[in-house]
Amino acid sequence: TSRKQEKGFLLLVYPSAAARLSTLPGHAPPPICRIQMGSWVIGPAPEISELDERAAMYRDKRKAMDYVRNWICPGCRKEYEPIKNMLVDLPPFGCVDCGLKNDAAYEWKITQCTLNGISLDFKTYDQKLEPHCTLYAITAVIDCTRRLEGAQKGFVFSAPFDINEMVETYNKRTGFKLGNEPQDKLYETYDNCPIVMEVLKSDGIAILIGASDVTTTPVPRLKIQSYFRVDPKDVLYITRLLAGGFPLVAGIRHGFLFNYLSDGQYYCAPTCENTSDAHAVALIGCGVGSNGNKTETFYKVRNSHGIKAHSHYQKREFGGDFIVWSSDVTDVWGLYLAQHEC
Numbered sequence: 001t002s003r004k005q006e007k008g009f010l011l012l013v014y015p016s017a018a019a020r021l022s023t024l025p026g027h028a029p030p031p032i033c034r035i036q037m038g039s040w041v042i043g044p045a046p047e048i049s050e051l052d053e054r055a056a057m058y059r060d061k062r063k064a065m066d067y068v069r070n071w072i073c074p075g076c077r078k079e080y081e082p083i084k085n086m087l088v089d090l091p092p093f094g095c096v097d098c099g100l101k102n103d104a105a106y107e108w109k110i111t112q113c114t115l116n117g118i119s120l121d122f123k124t125y126d127q128k129l130e131p132h133c134t135l136y137a138i139t140a141v142i143d144c145t146r147r148l149e150g151a152q153k154g155f156v157f158s159a160p161f162d163i164n165e166m167v168e169t170y171n172k173r174t175g176f177k178l179g180n181e182p183q184d185k186l187y188e189t190y191d192n193c194p195i196v197m198e199v200l201k202s203d204g205i206a207i208l209i210g211a212s213d214v215t216t217t218p219v220p221r222l223k224i225q226s227y228f229r230v231d232p233k234d235v236l237y238i239t240r241l242l243a244g245g246f247p248l249v250a251g252i253r254h255g256f257l258f259n260y261l262s263d264g265q266y267y268c269a270p271t272c273e274n275t276s277d278a279h280a281v282a283l284i285g286c287g288v289g290s291n292g293n294k295t296e297t298f299y300k301v302r303n304s305h306g307i308k309a310h311s312h313y314q315k316r317e318f319g320g321d322f323i324v325w326s327s328d329v330t331d332v333w334g335l336y337l338a339q340h341e342c
Helices: 016-021 048-061 133-152 163-174 193-202 235-243
Strands: 002-006 009-013 106-109 224-230 248-252 279-291 294-302 322-325 329-337
Touching (some): 133 279
Antiparallel strands (some): 106 279, 248 279
């Protein structure tokens, strides 16, 4: 184990082999020991070259609503082809020469795509009234990522997770109650996302097993290998991550009207600068639309308030995903899964 100091935090860097060991058959989860608050390892985000490689490998195995037209910059008349990605081809973001932005409207989301004939839709989770949105948003991203990785190989990975057990594990590992951590122990004083990620990296989340599998020991667990943070202002990169098969965890400020959102409705977050009560959600798609008198990128969001949240009359009062403007997102995190067979 190596150590280094960065931005006032002690970062513990573990060998990658150790991070994968407990995913192998016969390896039990490590004994419970406290994770030192403030000791987290934020890994590197995917390079553009990795996104291009994923596009080259899987574009012919998908079914999605691609943006297919070339864009000619109205300013300098330079022509641009759509940006090729793993899940969907996106319109050019803008002109690299004159800086003019492309205002062509489009929208898509991962859950409407298929890969190798397998749907990439996944479960809508329900945190109920507990302050566990970070864990549920990360679990949704893990679930979506697991489904993506399975579809790449032609398999459906959809065994349910034991989130209640994960809450208990988090509380034991950290010594705090999930969602009620001391403010001075959080990332930048308000975000518990890297702490939850560290527990998921060390312990993983348990897979619920059926009655026929009661002899399985130990209970299978799915871990993350690493996690990374993305600048929320880097909108072009975020859209490429999503289209490249990286669903993301994001924080948004929410106000009184949040619970009244319907499926497919745009949410305009409160304009206050306070991020201490930000709500964690999963970003699963993106698009471009008109926000007032300006063109802006938006993200498709999956919440964790159950299948009837954000209901719509056309869905017989069942809910769906809503939309948030890119300027209203406060934090963005992503992850890589460790090697797994579930």
